[in-house]
Amino acid sequence: MEKKKSQWETIKRVLKYTKKYNIYIAFSLILAAVTVVLTLYLPILTGNAVDLMLGKDAVKFTGLMAILKKMVVIIAFTALAQWLMNICNNKITYNVVRDIRKDAFEKIQILPLKYIDGHPSGDVVSRVIADADQFADGLLMGFTQAFTGVLTILGTLIFMLSLNVWITLVVVIVTPLSFFVASFIARKTYTMFKLQSATRGEQTALIDEMVGNQKVVQAYGHEKEALDKFDDINKRLQKYSLQATFFSSITNPATRFVNNIVYAGVGVTGAFFALNGYLSVGMLSCFLGYANQYTKPFNEISGVVTELQNAIACASRVLELIDEEPQIPEDDDAVELTGVKGEVELSGVYFSYVEDKKLITDFNLDVKPGQRVAIVGPTGCGKTTLINLLMRFYDVNEGSIKVDGTDIRHLTRASLRKNIGMVLQETWLKDGTIFENIVMGKPNATKEEVIAAAKATHAHSFIKRLANGYDTVIKEDGDTLSQGQKQLLCITRVMLLKPPMLILDEATSSIDTRTEIKIQNAFGKLMEGRTSFIVAHRLSTIQNADIILVMKDGNIIEQGNHDELLKKKGFYYNLYNSQFA
Structure with missing residues (x-):
């Protein structure tokens, strides 16, 4: 029940995206109806033609030529209608997929950093690219074949009823078997296609990770482990793909078997009526043509159903991304940060990435405009986390961070980040x-x-x-x-x-010492009159800072300038000497 509910929710969401293109849907339906009517009229003309050439020297060429001309015109109009219908269906499909991709990419821009940090980039890429493509293929097949299929079934029934009610009843009684077969297989395929899409995303994530870091993989001899992991995912993908393909591939043969029963039933019943003079040979051939046309859409629709199962499974993954909780929205009365002086105040700040794992607790700091604040400490002490909070990549759990007296949660993110220049490691x-x-x-x-x-x-x-x-x-x-x-x-x-404020997080870690000295001089000029936060492991680069914050376990354990901290002979003193021992 949950699975069915999930599928219907996905279908409803997709239908909302198609609303904008109702004009194309209307044209597609009209053209589908025209195509079906013209296609169904051809068997009648074929039957009439057969009745005009039933014996030797009994061919009525004048009437036959008139029918043939009419058939040529109908076939031409049918081809034109189908071409225009395909254009409409392509417009609907690729516009809908474009809109879904656009919404997905826009959502990525406003997702909290917590989501990006917690999900492999390859999986996110797979949702937006591969899953959207699979969805497009299924949706296009749905629009192209579902409309004409349903209309063909209804139209054929009407035409057959107008010719002979009893033969039509044979068709109607046997046909529901196709629905039973198709619905049974559809239930099986959705689960497999869903697993196939998820595993494909997992594989894309691994490939993206390994290719992007191939130097590290080779440097540490990690090739075998990477191959083993890839093989494991690849085998699972093979398994789910084979099962999905198996169930989808038996749909057509199964429905064709039922359709052959229908065709045989029509042939036997029609022959009986023809032999007893209730039906002409031409009309019998017409009925057999209708039987073939009537059953053909069941094959197509059953194929569409399995393809739509894949499309819905892929669409649900893209829509899951679109439905993710965005970052905390800005206040309605959020103001632009202008005329920045650079005063920064942190009061009673508490923050942790995981609820039950404390990181920053009761953090307090008051930075005057133009001051240079260096942040040092062992790995994992919260230096980069503090930068994330200042840039509002994450929001504090408790307490506040103020710039020029205004809580940054009451400022627009764009104006805050525009006024802070950041260089990362x-x-x-x-x-x-x-x-x-x-x-x-x-x-x-x-x-x-x-x-x-x-x-x-x-x-x-x-x-x-x-x-x-x-x-x-x-x-x-x-x-x-x-x-x-x-x-x-x-x-x-x-x-x-x-910018009026600077954040330098190990900004010169990959630069040679000689160039670093030159850049430090350039930074020195740039930082004049600007509030600056400098995260550094090389303590030689921060000796000119106005305040040095020594952090450990998310707290400030020492603070002061370089000389003051050396005189204290505390944690900073030991840290400094360990680098120059």
Whole structure:
């Protein structure tokens, strides 16, 4: 019952997406009706033609030629109607899939970081790309064959009833067997197609993970483990795919068997009526044609049913993504952060990624405008978490974070992030030119501004050595560049913005010492008058900070400037000396 309810919910959701294209649906139905009527009229003409040539030297050529001309015109109109109907069906299908993909991608933009962190990127990609494609194939088949199939069945019944009621009854009595066979198989296929889609997503996630980190996989000799895991997923995918294909493939032969029974019944009954003079030979051939046309849609519809099972299973995965809880919406009265001074206050902040696992507890901090705050401590102490909270990638569980006296939950996310320039240890570059990557945060920047920022970060020299300079196209994540060069481009991106506040999370970790010294000087100029948060493991880079926060287990255990903390001979003193021992 739950499964049926789930399927119907998915179908209802898909039908909502088709509402915008009711005009195309109406045209498709009209054209389907025209196609069916013209197709069903052909057997009558064929029967009439047969009756005009029943014996030697008894062929009435004049009447036969008139019928043949009429048949040619009808066939031409039928082909035109089918072509136009297919255009309408394609419009419906690919517009609906485009809308679903658009909604899915828009949802990804507003999903909380918790969802992205907790789901393999390959699975998310599989939902938006592969599952949407599978859904499109099933939906197109549904629109193309379901309309004409149902109309053909109804039309054929009407035409057959007008010719002979008793032979029609033979057809109607035997046909329900097709429905029984199709519905039995459909129940089996949905489960298998659902498992097939989920496993395909799991496989995509593994491939994405392994290919994206192939150097690490090879460096640590992880190839065998990766292959074993892939083989395990691949075998499960093979199993579910075979079962899904098996159940869907027996639909057609099973319904064809029933259809052959119908055809034989019509042939025997019709022959009996013809021999007794109740039916002409031409009308018998007409009935046999109708029997064939009547049963054919059952094959098509049964095929559509199994294909739709796959489509619904795939659609449900995409809709699950669309239905995910978005990040906490902004307040109706959320204000834009403008004229930033840079005062930051954290009061009684509590936060944890997992409810029963505490991380930051009762965190308090008051940062004056223009101060440089360095955050140090052992791995896992909460340094990067604090950055995530300041950028509002996550919201605090308790307490508040204020910028210039306003709780950041009452500010628009866009204006908050626009006023904070952030350079992370993990570099990210998009597929495009060097210039496009640098101006990401300031699309209207001039070439001169970009070059000035690149010179300040000492990225200009290596950019000029590239094949096309600033117009050099790099692939996603800049695989053709070294880690240090990628980090320089990310730093240049922030240098171009000159935001009122800065966050530097291990911003120079992949850069050689000589270049780092130069960049630190550039950062020094950039940080003048700007509130800055610097996360660093190399303590030599933060000696000029106004405040150094020493964190451990989510709490500040020491704070002060470099000299003050060394005099205390506490945790920072030991940490500092351990690096220079």
